[in-house]
Amino acid sequence: MTYFADLSSRQVAALASHERVPVLLLPVGAVEPHGPHAPLNTDPLISRGMCERAAARLAGDPGIRVLILPEVPYGVTRFAAGFAGGIPIGEETLHALLTDICGALIEQGLPRVLLVNNHFEPAHLVVLRRVVETVEAKHGVGIGFVDLVRRRHAARLTDEFRSGACHAGRYETSLVLADRPDLVDVTIQRELRPVHVDLARGDATDFVSAGMTDAYCGEPALATAEEGEETFSVLTDILVEAIRELV
Template sequence: MPLPRTDRSAPRELASTAWPDISPDAWVLVPVGSTEQHGPHLPLDTDSVIARAVALRAARALASGPAGPPLVAPTLAYGSSGEHAGFPGTVSIGHDALAVVLVEMVRSLSLWARRIVFVNGHGGNTRTFDDAVGRMRTEGHDVAWTCCEAPGGDAHAGRTETSVMLHLAPADVRTQRAAPGDTRPLAAVLPDLVARGVRAVSPSGVLGDPTGACAEEGRGLLEEMVRATVRRIEAGTADQRGRLVVPARPAPRPPRATTGPDGMKTEH
């Protein structure tokens, strides 16, 4: 949710900044979400709300780093959500249109921003980010992307997203409507999702079980998303698709045995 503009510790938001106040070494976080069904109990902007919250909180944590504070751009609230097309309210611009938007955003931002990081809140956008950001990196742009992930979370509109939204926007959660949907792991339902869409798998649109969700759990999940985002951005390591990763720590070297003058072996 937006932080008050009177809060001096709040991240700087691009939308409320005048152009003379943008530094020549500015860098930008761009939240990207979706407008799509999230079951009968969550709002259509769930992915966008979460992506924005992660970007704002990550920007605050990054402000004291060596790269200086990033600007947070307005949220891109439309994504590739064709799998949710069977539900009223869903607005999808599809893979091709989203790719064009991302490419043109990078080309425009790169005229004045030295670095761009997209913070993605919708899993359906992944293929588009892989293609578009990878292409922009081959053009020489300093751009990467990362996603809002909760380890062990369920797929869609289940306990994970419901808990986070109870923390961020409790007034928008219709808790009395929360009910389990298809609770199988995403890998098990993915072929049907791709072939027939979410509604064929779960008439309610829920992939998971939102019952038992709570705001306190959501606060912890959001904090973990922010910590992971900050770690990836600070590491600055991206794969060939432009997706930020945390470099694996090198394995410790095994101790080397040597033999001393007394014939005793030692390890060091």
């Protein structure tokens, strides 16, 4: 079994003493608009896709057992204000939820927890980094966080990702096409014009003021499932490396 919540209580109790070290992946994202063509759950979908691929790659590893926790799809998302579908939660709500989840697992003898995030709003990332610090201070355990915007990870990803113009653009849309093509309106996608906005600059406060009048930037019209699979392969490499470092 790959999914933590599919196990019975007795099976979970046996994990801590198992010869294969359990690593629990926690997919994180946000429910928010991703242009007129992509689903609201784009971010958690990508996080879950990374986790599933990493679990499959390590399925035969004799020393590691990867389990995927139920995802946390809600995040800090204020940039999408004014568009339908966004469900933001506050910083303290997210911080409390994630630290409580990690703490509950640590107290059951399952300390190797890894946050897997694909929502890059700056305030959201600040919370995730603070969760790592809080958990370590409270429990004396260092959990993991795959922080894809860090230079060492971003350098391995696409040009559009590094440009900062990747919200619902070619990068994210390709990943959704690779995992759930049925959720992309390709008729609309192929007609979308490029929108060059650098969300990584740090001075953007919302999509509209940044020039993203349709809640996307980058070049979604160029997205393909093939590029998405290639990117997922790199993301899986990064995640598998983080899993091994955590163990």
